[in-house]
Amino acid sequence: MRPFLPLLLLATSALSNPLAPHHQKRVSGTSIVNLGNNTGTPSHLASGILYGIPDTPGQIPGFLYEDMGFNYARAGGAQVAAPGRGWIWGVAEYTNRFASALSNYKTARTYDANFIFLIHDLWGADGTQNSTAPYPGDDGDWSSWDAYLTRWISDMKANDATDGLSIDIWNEPDLTYFWNAPQAQYFQMWGRTYHRLRTELPSVKLIGPAFAGQPDASNNWWTGFLSFVASNASVPDEWVWHMEGGGGDMEGAYGALFNLLETYSLPNHPINIDEYGIYDEQVPAGSAWWISQLERVNAIGLRGNWLSGTQLHDFLASLLSKPNATTSSYSATAGGYFPNGDYQVYKYYNLNMTGYRVGSSPSTDLKLDTYATVGSDTVKVLTGVRITTGTWQVEIDDLSAVGLATSGTLNIHTWSFPATGGHFGEVDGPTDLGWYEHTYSGNSVTFPIYQTDTSTAYAFEFLRG
Numbered sequence: 438m439r440p441f442l443p444l445l446l447l448a449t450s451a452l453s454n455p456l457a458p459h460h461q462k463r464v465s466g467t468s469i470v471n472l473g474n475n476t477g478t479p480s481h482l483a484s485g486i487l488y489g490i491p492d493t494p495g496q497i498p499g500f501l502y503e504d505m506g507f508n509y510a511r512a513g514g515a516q517v518a519a520p521g522r523g524w525i526w527g528v529a530e531y532t533n534r535f536a537s538a539l540s541n542y543k544t545a546r547t548y549d550a551n552f553i554f555l556i557h558d559l560w561g562a563d564g565t566q567n568s569t570a571p572y573p574g575d576d577g578d579w580s581s582w583d584a585y586l587t588r589w590i591s592d593m594k595a596n597d598a599t600d601g602l603s604i605d606i607w608n609e610p611d612l613t614y615f616w617n618a619p620q621a622q623y624f625q626m627w628g629r630t631y632h633r634l635r636t637e638l639p640s641v642k643l644i645g646p647a648f649a650g651q652p653d654a655s656n657n658w659w660t661g662f663l664s665f666v667a668s669n670a671s672v673p674d675e676w677v678w679h680m681e682g683g684g685g686d687m688e689g690a691y692g693a694l695f696n697l698l699e700t701y702s703l704p705n706h707p708i709n710i711d712e713y714g715i716y717d718e719q720v721p722a723g724s725a726w727w728i729s730q731l732e733r734v735n736a737i738g739l740r741g742n743w744l745s746g747t748q749l750h751d752f753l754a755s756l757l758s759k760p761n762a763t764t765s766s767y768s769a770t771a772g773g774y775f776p777n778g779d780y781q782v783y784k785y786y787n788l789n790m791t792g793y794r795v796g797s798s799p800s801t802d803l804k805l806d807t808y809a810t811v812g813s814d815t816v817k818v819l820t821g822v823r824i825t826t827g828t829w830q831v832e833i834d835d836l837s838a839v840g841l842a843t844s845g846t847l848n849i850h851t852w853s854f855p856a857t858g859g860h861f862g863e864v865d866g867p868t869d870l871g872w873y874e875h876t877y878s879g880n881s882v883t884f885p886i887y888q889t890d891t892s893t894a895y896a897f898e899f900l901r902g
């Protein structure tokens with residue numbers, strides 16, 4: 438890693454930078470982009486959502502799905518209006534939940550998005566179940582679970598709903614909120630269910646374990662699960678977990694997984710973080726940070742969803758709003774949708790960040806991260822803090838790799854992505870902060886990020902040589 442820039446250059450940039458306050462601040466760290474490190478074609482891996490799709494087809498206009506690059510959905514009828522509490526309340530309540538999930542599946546497929554079916558939700562373990570609700574295999578009795586799978590497999594086939602389909606065998610069994618039964622019973626459920634689904638739905642991806650906890654050699658859910666699937670020949674097609682604790686980072690979590698896979702002689706299958714980001718992180722800065730983190734390790738990412746009831750089935754996981762969204766006049770079926778500030782980050786990520794990706798590293802304190810692409814004309818760097826304030830730097834190395842001189846001046850076009858109005862506010866695009874000239878040498882340019890609020894993300898663009 439390069440040393441920090443001399444204060445002189447920092448001060449010079451500060452004068453020309455609209456983000457700058459009028460006094461010098463201590464630099465907490467530097468996120469570095471390496472333009473010479475081509476990491477492949479972008480496919481906006483982080484553009485998935487957990488729930489967020491209305492059960493009425495077409496309620497959200499198509500362009501709002503398309504512009505954000507919607508490519509992954511995950512649902513299973515949770516929290517639909519009663520009577521729809523799932524299989525454990527009888528077939529009629531199963532049917533209502535299934536109808537919601539099937540509708541969401543069809544919406545996803547309209548946009549060529551993949552769909553992860555949450556069979557634990559359809560069963561009824563969506564977190565609203567009571568403390569005596571049954572779990573598969575209670576007291577060694579699998580009859581209800583077996584009958585449930587028979588019904589569900591039949592319904593999926595009858596509706597021709599297997600293209601683009603993955604199944605999360607159980608969501609967050611490491612939380613009693615979703616699995617209030619012994620751990621050993623969960624492993625048995627996994628093995629039993631995996632082999633049956635593989636046989637009866639051979640084209641469908643079976644993924645998991647969807648733990649709330651990230652991979653960790655001292656977590657007995659992880660060690661127990663990996664040991665079980667290795668001995669049971671029920672290895673998931675993707676390694677899934679959630680990043681919703683407000684801490685951790687993707688390189689650390691992936692590194693821990695990688696070591697565990699070596700320990701248990703398991704294959705390095707793709708990663709799917711099918712819930713990422715806490716609610717506070719679902720603002721432009723937090724989303725830019727998560728996009729950078731997920732892209733670095735080539736992980737598929739789906740935004741977590743912190744809304745409940747009918748709002749869980751609305752707003753594309755807190756990327757949209759509509760009139761009366763936050764009042765008692767909220768209507769689950771009303772239209773009039775508009776994007777929020779966070780949406781604009783995903784739109785830019787999808788529509789503008791084209792060409793090829795280049796490698797980057799976060800600041801060593803893991804607070805600032807960047808995602809960058811090199812297009813046919815323009816280099817684009819998206820950056821965000823993990824919802825904090827302070828001063829960091831972005832360093833862009835190997836400028837000659839995009840045909841620029843190794844020293845000179847670089848005109849950088851800056852955009853801000855504000856979170857005006859919060860999760861339910863309307864923001865129709867980023868704010869153009871204009872062009873600023875930066876002097877550089879040594880084939881590298883560095884400029885400060887004066888982060889005076891916790892939510893604004895920034896994009897920097899410059900022409901190739």
Ligand SMILES: *[C@@H]1O[C@H](CO)[C@@H](O)[C@H](O)[C@H]1NC(C)=O
Nearest residue numbers: 525526566567568569570571
């Ligand atoms: C708890 O939920 C189960 C279904 O999951 C139901 O059969 C049972 O009656 C419920 N118990 C109470 C006290 O509501």
Ligand SMILES: *[C@@H]1O[C@H](CO)[C@@H](O)[C@H](O)[C@H]1NC(C)=O
Nearest residue numbers: 625626628629632668669670
């Ligand atoms: C995997 O585990 C399940 C549940 O215990 C069991 O029914 C199945 O026979 C096991 N399969 C293999 C290949 O070990």
Ligand SMILES: *[C@@H]1O[C@H](CO)[C@@H](O)[C@H](O)[C@H]1NC(C)=O
Nearest residue numbers: 760761764765766767771773
């Ligand atoms: C918002 O709710 C108010 C009060 O119920 C209603 O009068 C108004 O028409 C609603 N606005 C829209 C755009 O639906």
Ligand SMILES: *[C@@H]1O[C@H](CO)[C@@H](O)[C@H](O)[C@H]1NC(C)=O
Nearest residue numbers: 785788789790852867896898
């Ligand atoms: C993104 O691309 C569109 C279409 O080319 C363009 O109109 C828009 O200005 C770009 N946005 C930014 C922030 O560069």
Ligand SMILES: *[C@@H]1O[C@H](CO)[C@@H](O)[C@H](O)[C@H]1NC(C)=O
Nearest residue numbers: 471474476733795796797798
């Ligand atoms: C290129 O970037 C990727 C992703 O950030 C990183 O894993 C890799 O080590 C980098 N390679 C080089 C040569 O810097």
